[in-house]
Amino acid sequence: MDRSSFPGGVEVTQPDLARTETTKREQLLTRFLDTGNAGVATGCVVTPSSTNGRVDVTAGRAYAPNGEMIAVPAAAAVRMADATATTVNLVCAVYDETTSSPGAHETDGTTRTRAAARSGRVEVFTNAQYAALIATNDTDLAVTALDRVAVLASVIANGAAAIPVGNITSPATYGRVFICEPFGAVTGVQVRSVDSGTVAGNAELKATTTGAPGTVTLEYKAPGDGAFGAPVAVVASGAVTLASSTAARTVIVDVELDLLPVNQSAGLTETFVISYLYEPTARRVTADDAEHRHTFGAATNSAGNPHGALLQEVVPSYGRVPQALLLGTGRTFGRDALIPAVITDHMSGQTRTLLQQFGGTTSKTRIYKRSNGDMEVTHNARWTDAANWAMDTAASDAYRLILGNNQGWFMQRRDAAEAAPTPFTDANFETAMNSWPDVFSLSLGDGQLDTEADALITRLRLNFSQLGGADRTLLLSSTGATTPGRTTLRVYRSVASAPAPLELTWNCSWDGTAWVKDSAADEAGILFMHAGQIITRYQTAAYVGTWTDTVGGGGWNNESINWDIGSGGPTNGLVLGGPVQPAAATGSPVANKLYSDNVVKCWGTVSYVLGVVTLADSFNVASAAVTGGLLRVTFTTAMSTTTYGATATYVNGSGVKVPVVAARATTYVDFNVFSALGGAADDLTATTGTFSFMVNARQ
Numbered sequence: 283m284d285r286s287s288f289p290g291g292v293e294v295t296q297p298d299l300a301r302t303e304t305t306k307r308e309q310l311l312t313r314f315l316d317t318g319n320a321g322v323a324t325g326c327v328v329t330p331s332s333t334n335g336r337v338d339v340t341a342g343r344a345y346a347p348n349g350e351m352i353a354v355p356a357a358a359a360v361r362m363a364d365a366t367a368t369t370v371n372l373v374c375a376v377y378d379e380t381t382s383s384p385g386a387h388e389t390d391g392t393t394r395t396r397a398a399a400r401s402g403r404v405e406v407f408t409n410a411q412y413a414a415l416i417a418t419n420d421t422d423l424a425v426t427a428l429d430r431v432a433v434l435a436s437v438i439a440n441g442a443a444a445i446p447v448g449n450i451t452s453p454a455t456y457g458r459v460f461i462c463e464p465f466g467a468v469t470g471v472q473v474r475s476v477d478s479g480t481v482a483g484n485a486e487l488k489a490t491t492t493g494a495p496g497t498v499t500l501e502y503k504a505p506g507d508g509a510f511g512a513p514v515a516v517v518a519s520g521a522v523t524l525a526s527s528t529a530a531r532t533v534i535v536d537v538e539l540d541l542l543p544v545n546q547s548a549g550l551t552e553t554f555v556i557s558y559l560y561e562p563t564a565r566r567v568t569a570d571d572a573e574h575r576h577t578f579g580a581a582t583n584s585a586g587n588p589h590g591a592l593l594q595e596v597v598p599s600y601g602r603v604p605q606a607l608l609l610g611t612g613r614t615f616g617r618d619a620l621i622p623a624v625i626t627d628h629m630s631g632q633t634r635t636l637l638q639q640f641g642g643t644t645s646k647t648r649i650y651k652r653s654n655g656d657m658e659v660t661h662n663a664r665w666t667d668a669a670n671w672a673m674d675t676a677a678s679d680a681y682r683l684i685l686g687n688n689q690g691w692f693m694q695r696r697d698a699a700e701a702a703p704t705p706f707t708d709a710n711f712e713t714a715m716n717s718w719p720d721v722f723s724l725s726l727g728d729g730q731l732d733t734e735a736d737a738l739i740t741r742l743r744l745n746f747s748q749l750g751g752a753d754r755t756l757l758l759s760s761t762g763a764t765t766p767g768r769t770t771l772r773v774y775r776s777v778a779s780a781p782a783p784l785e786l787t788w789n790c791s792w793d794g795t796a797w798v799k800d801s802a803a804d805e806a807g808i809l810f811m812h813a814g815q816i817i818t819r820y821q822t823a824a825y826v827g828t829w830t831d832t833v834g835g836g837g838w839n840n841e842s843i844n845w846d847i848g849s850g851g852p853t854n855g856l857v858l859g860g861p862v863q864p865a866a867a868t869g870s871p872v873a874n875k876l877y878s879d880n881v882v883k884c885w886g887t888v889s890y891v892l893g894v895v896t897l898a899d900s901f902n903v904a905s906a907a908v909t910g911g912l913l914r915v916t917f918t919t920a921m922s923t924t925t926y927g928a929t930a931t932y933v934n935g936s937g938v939k940v941p942v943v944a945a946r947a948t949t950y951v952d953f954n955v956f957s958a959l960g961g962a963a964d965d966l967t968a969t970t971g972t973f974s975f976m977v978n979a980r981q
Contacts, residue, residue, distance in 0.1 A: 320344075320345050320346060320347045321344065321453060322343075322344045322434065322452075322453065323342070323343040323351070324343050325341050326340060326341075326342035326343070326354050326375065326434045327340045327342070327452070328373050329447070330445045330450065331360070331445075334442055334444045335442050335443065335445065336362070337359075337360050337435075338356075339357040339360060339373065339404050339434065340356055341354060341355055344402075345432060346375075346430045346431065346432050347428065347429045347430075347431070348429040350377045350430060351400065352377045352400070352402035352432055353400060353402045354402045354404065355402065355404070357404040360373065360404055362437065362439045363406040363407050363411060365439045365440075367440055369439045370408070370409050370436060371408060371438075371439055372407045372408070372412050372433055372435075372436055372437075373404065373433075373434045373435045374404070374431045374433050374434060375404060375405075375432045376405050376426055376431050377430035378403055378423055378430075379398045379399065379401060380398070380399045380401045381395035381398050382397045382399065383396040383397040405426065405431075406437075412428075415427060415428045415431065418430075434453075435450050435452045435453075436450070436452075437450050437451075438450075460475075460482070461556075461557055462485075462556055463554060465487065466552065467550055468542075468550060468552045469542065469543055469621050470538045470539070470542040470543070470621070471500065471535050471536070471538075472536050473533055473535050473536075474521060474534045474535060475533070475534045476533050476556055479530055480504055480505065480531050480556060481506055482505065482557050482558050483506060483556060484505055484553050484554070484556075485503060485504055485505050485553070485555075486502070486503040486510070486552065487501070487524075487551070487552050487554060488501040488502075488503075488549050488551045489542065489543050489546055489549070490513070490547065490548075490549040490550070491543070491544060491546045491547055497516070498516045498539075498546075499515050499516070500513065500514050500522065500524055500537070501513045502525065502526050502532075502533055504526035504531035504533075504556075508527065511524060511526045511529070516537050518539060519540075520536070520537065521534055521535070521537075522535050541621050541622065544621075609623040628652075628653065633653055633665070634651065634665045635650065635651045636648055636649075637649045642674075644662075644675040644678075645673075645675050646662070646674055647660070647661045648663075648664065650665060654686075654687075657686075658682060658683065658685075659682070659683040659685075660681065660683075661680065661681045662674045662678055662681065669707055670706065670707060671705065671710075672705050673695070679695060680711075681693070681694055681695075682695070691713055692713075693711035693712060693713050694711065695710060695711050726741040726742055744757040746775035748777050752794070753776060753777060753792065753794075753831075754774040754775060754776040754777065754785065756772060756791075756792070757775055758772065759773075771787070771788050772786070772787045772788075772790075772791060774787065784810065785809070785810040786808070787806070787808045787809075788807055788808075789804050789805065789807070790807075790821065793828070796830055797821070797829050797830070798828045799825075805820065805822055805823045806821040807820050807821065808838070815843050817841060817842070819838035819839075819842075820841075820842070821839050822839050825839065863878065864876045864878050864881065865877065866878045866879055866980075867880075878980070878981075880978070882901075882978060883902060883919075883926075883978065883981055884900075884917055884951075884979075885900065885976045886898075886900030886901065887899050887900070887933070887974045888975070889971070889972040890971060891970045892969070892970065893908045893966060893968075894908075895908055902917055902919055902977075903916070903917070903918065904916045904917060904918040911963070911967060912945075912952045912953065912963075912966065913966055914951075914952050915950060915952075916950040917949055917951075920948045920949045921949075921981055922948070922979070922981055923980060924946045924947055925946075926979030926980070927979070928946060928976070928978075929976055930942075930943070930953055930973050930974065931974050932971065932972070933972050933973055939955050939956065939964070939971055940955070940956045941954070941955050941975070942954050942963075955969070955973070957969075
């Protein structure tokens with residue numbers, strides 16, 4: 283340490299004593315300059331004066347650039363160095379000394395002071411005057427030097443008018459810097475900054491949803507306050523200022539609207555701790571510490587991240603995270619299930635924004651957000667610019683799934699088999715499947731019919747299961763929009779124990795053990811193919827309850843075999859195994875068409891021997907008998923009128939006889955037989971013969 287030494291027996295002179303004072307002063311000032319900076323320590327607040335064009339300065343302490351402490355006296359109505367409007371004036375504290383303890387010199391008769399006390403004064407300079415000050419002058423304190431001047435404020439003069447508060451700028455002083463741990467219950471909110479007048483302690487944040495669809499309001503209670511401040515409605519993501527019941531105690535929070543709590547009409551309150559990251563013991567330094575205390579990121583300050591740095595601030599381009607990244611694991615409340623763990627958004631002005639990419643050694647899977655709001659998932663396809671796609675590899679096809687506002691598509695680019703993977707556009711994708719929600723339709727394989735092989739590819743595959751003893755699997759169902767019970771159709775795939783592999787039902791469904799109606803008041807039915815036959819089964823509208831696969835006895839009401847295809851061999855063609863009922867002709871009949879009017883309603887061949895009748899073959903004949911010498915044929919099913927046509931042909935080998943219609947009724951027809959023209963009718967009880975007959979009628 284620089285000093286004077288005072289050895290015994292050696293005279294001590296005035297320079298020796300002065301050296302001791304000077305060296306100690308210089309060392310103290312140097313130490314201060316190494317650990318601190320010039321500026322205001324306390325007080326020294328510059329405000330507009332009640333006298334127009336002037337300012338007031340409160341008393342306080344400041345430190346000069348040379349390290350000297352300036353005791354600043356209060357000063358009122360301080361004039362500007364240049365009061366011209368818009369001129370910048372610097373209000374400064376100047377270090378000075380006041381001498382005392384005078385004494386007479388022992389030889390020259392002069393009076394000299396033996397003590398000096400620090401003092402200060404307020405002085406105002408223009409920028410030009412301040413720049414013209416000499417750097418230092420320790421020998422003549424009457425001459426103001428820069429190293430003895432501390433700037434208290436910059437004031438923009440306003441002429442003879444009052445100086446507005448906004449015209450006064452004081453140098454920034456270091457205050458408290460707070461940290462807050464991230465919120466757990468109130469999601470979507472993080473504290474950006476805390477007002478420096480706040481004290482450390484427990485604070486509270488309250489989120490409340492009001493109205494529909496649910497506006498969220500936030501309230502803040504600072505440490506030491508007994509009530510929340512005014513609620514603030516959050517209408518958009520961004521910075522929100524919240525005040526406590528003591529209005530000067532505020533926090534600024536960053537809010538992400540989509541992450542805010544939902545369904546909190548009663549309010550969700552979370553207590554959080556505000557603690558000091560920096561707590562200065564002397565609020566004096568005003569120069570920036572750019573490498574440390576003034577370096578803060580955009581994230582929340584915390585004990586583990588005291589400067590609030592974001593990942594992109596630490597790693598500007600991208601960062602590698604070798605460990606697994608867990609998102610939202612601390613969210614344990616049921617409402618948290620409705621809050622997204624990750625939010626990514628579309629980049630404005632771009633056709634597509636790549637949100638996520640899943641790696642692979644050859645082809646990759648990507649998720650894109652389109653400018654029109656659609657979402658795309660691609661595999662082996664990468665968007666390269668405003669118009670083109672490129673494939674990762676030529677060894678496989680490219681696929682694209684689009685989930686849009688008005689339609690959904692699944693598309694394929696088959697360059698792997700057809701062409702080189704050169705850049706291609708949206709139009710080069712082939713649509714494999716799309717859905718049109720406006721008309722409730724699904725189109726499969728629209729773009730995959732280019733070749734004969736494409737036409738043989740399965741469009742829709744619906745598998746079935748026998749697990750658990752299932753009798754049948756429901757493949758398709760169609761429900762009517764206006765009468766859903768009556769018009770419900772279903773397609774089932776059944777197993778061997780059920781009627782047939784493929785079944786079409788209407789107004790009924792299989793519940794695992796029995797059939798049950800959709801609409802209890804209507805009929806139900808099933809159509810299936812079995813053993814070369816197409817069969818329908820019917821359940822009446824009056825039937826109540828469930829029924830089994832059988833016919834009758836708790837099963838279907840009846841069964842009809844509608845078609846028997848190719849039974850008896852390939853030469854049979856189509857055999858109608860059930861009744862056919864053609865419609866009646868309307869208007870002029872069409873040639874070679876079958877109507878109910880032109881179908882033969884009754885035919886047969888009869889033999890009679892002395893009144894005894896034998897029916898060889900017939901259709902719709904209940905009986906044939908000789909009655910009163912006539913042959914009467916009685917119908918099984920009656921005719922609707924008596925004006926039908928009936929004919930008969932005699933087929934006996936000996937002689938010629940003529941059968942003639944004698945009478946027609948709806949339930950029978952009578953025939954006479956004549957052996958000679960113009961003669962009397964034969965008595966069939968006394969003769970023998972054989973003839974055939976036919977009836978064409980309406981029924």
